[in-house]
Each structure stands twice: as structure tokens, then as C-alpha cells.
Amino acid sequence: MTNESAGEPVLKIQNLWFKFHGSKEYVLKGINLAFKKGEFVLLIGPSGCGKTTLINTINGIIPHVIEGLRKGNVYLLGKDVKDMKLAEVSTHVATVFQDPETQFFTLSVIDEVVFGPENLKLPYDEIERRLEFAVKATGIEDLLEKDVMSLSGGQKQRVAIASAMAMMPDILILDEPTTNLDPKGAAEVLRTIANLRKQTNALIILIEHRLEEVTKYADRVLVMHNGEIIANGPPREVFNNPDLLYEIGIRPPWAAETIVRLRKLGLVPQDTRIPLTPDEAAEIIRGILMEKLGVKSDSQIVFPHEEEEFSKAINRRPVIEINNLWHQYPDGTVALKGINLVIHEGEFVGIIGQNGAGKTTLLLHILGILRPSYGEVRVFGRNVLRMSVGELSQSIGLIFQNPDLMLFQNKVWDEIAFGPKNIGIHGKELEERVKEAIEMMRLVGYEKRHPRALSRGQRHRVAVASILAMRPKILIADEPTTGQDFGASRKYLELLEKLNKAGTTIIVVSHDMDLIARYAKRVVVLKEGRVLLDGPTRAVFSREDLLAETDLAPPYVTRIGNQLREYGIPTVLTVEELIFYIASTLMGPEWAKEKILEAM
Amino acid sequence: MEKIVNYLKAVWLGFISLPILLVILQFIARELYLSRFGILITLYKGQPIAINYIVRWLLLIEPESMQGANFWAVLAVWGIGWFFVADWVRDFRATMTGIFLTYLLYIIYLSLYHHYSVVLCFPENFYQVFMGVIVSALAHLRRKRMGRITFFDKLKRAGIEVPEAYQVDIKIPLKCSRCGALLLSNTKYCWKCGKDLEETLYS
Numbered sequence A: 001m002t003n004e005s006a007g008e009p010v011l012k013i014q015n016l017w018f019k020f021h022g023s024k025e026y027v028l029k030g031i032n033l034a035f036k037k038g039e040f041v042l043l044i045g046p047s048g049c050g051k052t053t054l055i056n057t058i059n060g061i062i063p064h065v066i067e068g069l070r071k072g073n074v075y076l077l078g079k080d081v082k083d084m085k086l087a088e089v090s091t092h093v094a095t096v097f098q099d100p101e102t103q104f105f106t107l108s109v110i111d112e113v114v115f116g117p118e119n120l121k122l123p124y125d126e127i128e129r130r131l132e133f134a135v136k137a138t139g140i141e142d143l144l145e146k147d148v149m150s151l152s153g154g155q156k157q158r159v160a161i162a163s164a165m166a167m168m169p170d171i172l173i174l175d176e177p178t179t180n181l182d183p184k185g186a187a188e189v190l191r192t193i194a195n196l197r198k199q200t201n202a203l204i205i206l207i208e209h210r211l212e213e214v215t216k217y218a219d220r221v222l223v224m225h226n227g228e229i230i231a232n233g234p235p236r237e238v239f240n241n242p243d244l245l246y247e248i249g250i251r252p253p254w255a256a257e258t259i260v261r262l263r264k265l266g267l268v269p270q271d272t273r274i275p276l277t278p279d280e281a282a283e284i285i286r287g288i289l290m291e292k293l294g295v296k297s298d299s300q301i302v303f304p305h306e307e308e309e310f311s312k313a314i315n316r317r318p319v320i321e322i323n324n325l326w327h328q329y330p331d332g333t334v335a336l337k338g339i340n341l342v343i344h345e346g347e348f349v350g351i352i353g354q355n356g357a358g359k360t361t362l363l364l365h366i367l368g369i370l371r372p373s374y375g376e377v378r379v380f381g382r383n384v385l386r387m388s389v390g391e392l393s394q395s396i397g398l399i400f401q402n403p404d405l406m407l408f409q410n411k412v413w414d415e416i417a418f419g420p421k422n423i424g425i426h427g428k429e430l431e432e433r434v435k436e437a438i439e440m441m442r443l444v445g446y447e448k449r450h451p452r453a454l455s456r457g458q459r460h461r462v463a464v465a466s467i468l469a470m471r472p473k474i475l476i477a478d479e480p481t482t483g484q485d486f487g488a489s490r491k492y493l494e495l496l497e498k499l500n501k502a503g504t505t506i507i508v509v510s511h512d513m514d515l516i517a518r519y520a521k522r523v524v525v526l527k528e529g530r531v532l533l534d535g536p537t538r539a540v541f542s543r544e545d546l547l548a549e550t551d552l553a554p555p556y557v558t559r560i561g562n563q564l565r566e567y568g569i570p571t572v573l574t575v576e577e578l579i580f581y582i583a584s585t586l587m588g589p590e591w592a593k594e595k596i597l598e599a600m
Numbered sequence B: 001m002e003k004i005v006n007y008l009k010a011v012w013l014g015f016i017s018l019p020i021l022l023v024i025l026q027f028i029a030r031e032l033y034l035s036r037f038g039i040l041i042t043l044y045k046g047q048p049i050a051i052n053y054i055v056r057w058l059l060l061i062e063p064e065s066m067q068g069a070n071f072w073a074v075l076a077v078w079g080i081g082w083f084f085v086a087d088w089v090r091d092f093r094a095t096m097t098g099i100f101l102t103y104l105l106y107i108i109y110l111s112l113y114h115h116y117s118v119v120l121c122f123p124e125n126f127y128q129v130f131m132g133v134i135v136s137a138l139a140h141l142r143r144k145r146m147g148r149i150t151f152f153d154k155l156k157r158a159g160i161e162v163p164e165a166y167q168v169d170i171k172i173p174l175k176c177s178r179c180g181a182l183l184l185s186n187t188k189y190c191w192k193c194g195k196d197l198e199e200t201l202y203s
Helices: A051-058 A086-092 A109-119 A124-138 A153-165 A183-199 A211-217 A242-247 A254-264 A278-293 A306-315 A359-366 A389-395 A412-422 A427-440 A456-468 A486-501 A513-519 A537-542 A544-550 A556-562 A575-587 A589-599 B002-031 B051-058 B068-089 B092-113 B124-146 B151-157
Strands: A011-020 A028-035 A040-044 A068-076 A093-096 A171-175 A203-207 A220-225 A228-233 A318-328 A334-344 A348-352 A374-379 A396-399 A474-478 A505-509 A522-527 A530-536
Touching: A011 A051, A028 A051, A028 A228, A040 A051, A040 A211, A051 A068, A051 A171, A051 A203, A086 A093, A093 A153, A109 A124, A109 A153, A124 A153, A124 A183, A153 A171, A153 A183, A183 A203, A183 A211, A211 A254, A242 A254, A254 A278, A254 A556, A254 A575, A278 A556, A278 A575, A306 A530, A306 A537, A318 A359, A318 B151, A334 A359, A334 A505, A334 A530, A348 A359, A348 A486, A348 A513, A359 A374, A359 A474, A359 A505, A389 A396, A396 A456, A412 A427, A412 A456, A427 A456, A456 A486, A474 A486, A486 A505, A486 A513, A505 A513, A513 A537, A513 A556, A522 A537, A522 A544, A530 A537, A530 A544, A537 A544, A537 A556, A556 A575, A575 A589, B002 B051, B002 B068, B002 B092, B051 B068, B051 B092, B068 B092, B068 B124, B092 B124
Parallel strands: A040 A203, A040 A220, A093 A171, A171 A203, A348 A505, A348 A522, A396 A474, A474 A505
Antiparallel strands: A011 A028, A011 A068, A220 A228, A318 A334, A318 A374, A522 A530
């Protein structure tokens, strides 16, 4: 087409406004954007900022499926999407969503990939050509004959991308394709996305929270907030201002943030290029350290205070004791293979591992939902199988991944009172418990509101309050941050930290290494039903080599620090720690403390 | 305590399982049209049968239950029922006690609850008890010869080999054999020195 040859935008959005029927506020507010073919654009923004609405205006779902008040224009290859038929739009724009299963129509991978081209009634040769192209672009050659439902999460998402690529779209939109995946699956999908860059000339728009993995591929980053584009430019330019991202609840890539902060402290030259990967950041810092301290080689793993803290746990009473726990599912899968584990009162434990490592099975045993094939689980010294549901619910509270699954009453007050009422608590004590939970979760004033009418963060707080009213001594959170932006995740984990400080034992199962590193005091790594590594968080994340056995990696900030070990930088868990140790190494601890406090 | 549980288990299982088994047999008979062959026809009359009737048959005190195929059906129920109970309870004395107590409980149930005057004749009304005793003894002998089948035996049969060391319960907390670090689980690697603990942990 002439558009492409002339370098004209393949997609142009002009002064686009949109609001849903019945809604007072516009979700999109005067968006102006232009995209060229072959571009790789990363779209970021906090939950609810309008990212998905924006892509729905591009793929035609708005206005053809979802109606609302739309002003302005979305030109796709020179034609406004609203004047095109949805079928026509779909030949140019392909979208891959978070959950690949919602996109599958057929049973086998090969049928799934050719489903789109077949529906376009393309000749057999053309379908075959497209199949070959899509399979090559996504590297799914070995999956073609398989049943789609038998694939892992990462493989399913790659098949979904292949199906989209088989349409040979001019625009490929990927809406948080790694959100529901474990680290291994996510890495698989991100590798595929990186490969797409080489294989196709389509415009790729990617919405993704894992910035570290994708910024290196992006030509441009768009930052969205409250329905507006607040930053638009090359990654190194956009991430030059991490404070802006923090303000809107987005965590900038650690590499960029580290260098920007060091620059502010005057520890790296002001013209230092913003790095996009941990390796780049480590290289810059190493250069500075080498210049100042010379070449060092005495590489040592250092844990300043962890051993002492870890040993203290044993002085408290054990709340969960797992003795040689084995579990075999009816299909023959042995999910747990002799787990022996003790968790003491007041611990904050993070459980990590790939999908299928046995995390959920372990939780279900702690909750007494599954019966061990062998071994036992004791909670407060009693076998869970001999405890009644009422007794267990007063000892352990489980917060689901999706808070909506826990909300079924019409008022926040009733929701929180439901649990205590069911264990026979009424009158003054019930009122006291509900009030206490409401105050703790900052829900005062929302008592009469419908829980479902609240924001996601508030719904999460209601869910936690309903558990707190049961006054459990152990709180378990299963993947608490999935689908949430950094700001919301951090607030949620801070809440758990507060409860932990008040004496509640917390167990968090998560794939989010950053949050585990920041909040958990102990990390248990599971691999194929066994404990691979268990110890203080810092110690566990210092063992990159051992974590690699199960395809896990420490947070990016830790990886930057681990690369600087030869300069005496210990394993760090947060960017603040990394800055502090670098500053201490260069200027001395007193200077570092003073300057960092000043900067905060 | 375990002994008491075994006795309770045997009595309770026997008392409950035999009538259920008889009803199941009736159901199978109806579904498979076994009536065509004269089997169990008198037990199933096209109507739901009251539990006191079933118990009377089980005690062989109902004239029709002593006749032909029914007699063998009742014997089969006592045989199959007590075989499984004996296999589950794994306590010969408890199973024997269970058989006699179950018999006694049925009589008490009929007499006190349904005010039925039970008249027993030896050996006619005790054939099923003999059957229960013989089958339980066989089940016990079989179990003794086979030994106890553990979860690990089942895994082995399914082709999953578990090293013997993993089958042994270990006491947590442990200490790393190299650096002495405290271990709160049977972790593969020591968090402090990175030593592979698989071998030493279970030795």
C-alpha cells in the first residue's frame, strides 16, 4: 500500500474521546497518536487508566461491540475504524488477550492456527504459507500436533500469538500476555515476542507490566494515566523520569531507576545513558567502582544480619508443621514429594516456584482441603484433618487471588460480619470485630456500600477485612498481586506487612519476585514437589545459580547487585539498598546515609 | 486407643454396610433383569423395601430369605461385606467382635424398635455368621501373607521409585552438615553455604 511505502502512519488516532454508556467520566481524553508499520510500541499505565479501552478502539470492539460515546477518529490504513466492518478490521488488526484459553476455538494446535485464515476463505496454498510463517515466528513447530488444552500456560499463549500472526495483521496488539503465566511461561512468551520483531513488519503494540524484559525491544514507550497519554518517546527518554512513573503507580525498570538515582546523588556523570537492562546498569556502575577502587576479585556472598534473625524464629512456637507430606492426585501425578517444613509464629514467608511445583497443593493441605497421601500437616499442634471447618477458619484465613470470589453480600458490613456470624459470634463481640476490621482496613464510611461497587483495591481490602474479622492467627495470600499494577500491589503487601508486625503469621504465594524480596523475611522455593531452597530472603536470592535450577531468577535489582559482588556490594533486595551500598562503597557509609535521607 | 477405634470401626462398618450391600445387590438384580433367571426375585418385589425387612433377611429369620437364591444372596452379602471390613480394619479380633455385635445389634433393633419377636434356631439362623467368620479369617490370612501395602508400594507399582531414605520421617529443624546453618525444612540446598544436602539429610 502507498501508506507503507511513503512511511505514512498505519494507525492514526486523532483527538479520541470515549466514555461508556451510563458513565459520567470519559475513559479516553483527547488521545492523539500515530504509529508506523514495523514499530514496537510499549503501552504502560496503572490499572484502570484506559489502556484496554484504547486498544479496543483500535481493534474495532469499540464501537462495533461495546457501545458508548466516542468522539474523534481512529484511522486504520487511512480509513476510520467506525466506518469499517468488524470483519474487515480483523483482517488488519489481531489482538492477543491475557487468558489464551478464551481465544481458543478448536482442539489441536494446527487447527487453531489455521482457524482464522480458513475463515477468510483463503486458498489452500495461502493458508499453508501463513501457517508456516506463524509457526516460524512463534517457534511452535514441535507443538503443532498437540491438543491445545494439554499445553502449559506459556505454550498456550504462544499458540494464541501464532493464531493472531496467521492472520498476517498490519497491527498486532498484545494485552498483558504474560499476566497469568509463571516466570518460565512468561519468559517463553517474551522470547517469542522478541522474535516477532525480526519475523514481521507489523506494528506491535504491547501492554505489559514486566518492563525489564520488554523495554529493550521497544522503539517507543507510551505512558497512560487517567485516559491521557502523559509520556511518549523512546524508552531511555521516558524512563529518565522515574518519579513520574512512581507518582502514577508504575514501577520503572530497576536499571533505569538505579542510574537516575545515582546521577541525582552525583555518583555517576550527568550525561550517563539510561540503561534498559540490569547488565547495562551493572556495567555502568562497575565502571565507576573500578575507576575509584581498582580491580577487585574477592567475590563473597554476604548476609549482614539474616542468620541471627532467621535463628530467632525457632524460639517462637511452631504454627504449621508439615511432616513428610506426599500427595498424589487421582490422575497419578505426585504433586508433593515428602515435604518437611516448619513455620513459626510471626514469620512472613514467601513461597515461590514454577506452575506445577506444588505451591497450591501445599496450601490446600495447610487448609485441610486435601487429604495427604502420606504424612501429615499440623496447625497449632493439631492434625488439620481432625479440625472442624470452624476451628480451621479461626486459625487460618485464605485470601483468594480474585477478591470478587469472596464477596457475595450486599453491604460491606454484612460481608465482614458473615464469617464471625457463621462461627456463632453475635451481639457486641460481632460488632466489635467488624468495627475493628473496618478500621484496620481503612473502610470507615463504606459500611453500607455494596462491595462490588467499590474499586478493586477497596474490594481487596473488604476481602481482607472479612478474613480479619475471623481473627485468624495465620493469613495465606495466594497470588495476591496478579493483574494489579505496582502501586496497588505495594499497598496490599504493606497491609500484610502491618498485620505481620502485629503478630499474624503471613504466607504469600507469588510469582512476583520484587514484592517477595521487599516484604517476605523467609523464602521457600519449591521445585517439582520438593523444597529446593529455604532460608532468609536475602540468602535465597543471592543464590542465582541454585534458583536457575527451577528457571527462577532473583528480582532485577538483586541481579544488578549480585554482579557487583566483587566490590563488596552484598545481596540487595530493593533499589534503596543498592543505592546505599554503592554510595557507601564510593563515599563512605556516613555520607551515604546522610545523602540518601536527604534525597528521600 | 487405636484398638478401640478398630472395634468401633468393625461394628459400625458391619452394621451399616451389610444392608446397603443387600440393597445394591437387589438393584443390580433388577437392572440386569436377573429375575428372568430366578435370582433374587423374592428380594425385590417392585417396591422399596423397608429396612426392617432387609435386616430380617440378613438374620435369616424370614422364611422367604431362607429359600433358594435368597439364601445364597444373604450369604454372599455377609461374605463380601465382612471381607472388605476385615481388609480395612486389619484387626482380626475386632472384626470377629464386629460380626457378633452386628448380629446382636440387628436383633436389638428389630426387637426394640419394631417390636418384632425374634426367635433364633441353631444352626439355621447362623449360617451367615459362619460365612462372615470364615471370610474374615481368610482376609486376615491374605493380609498377613501380603503385608501392609503402603503409599510407597502403590507408587512403586505405578512405576514411581521413591528412594527408601525419602520414606523416613525426619525431624525439623535440622542443621547443615557443612556450615551448621539452621534449616527449617528438608531443603535440597543449604541457604547459607549452598551445599547439596540430599545425601546427608537422609543418611
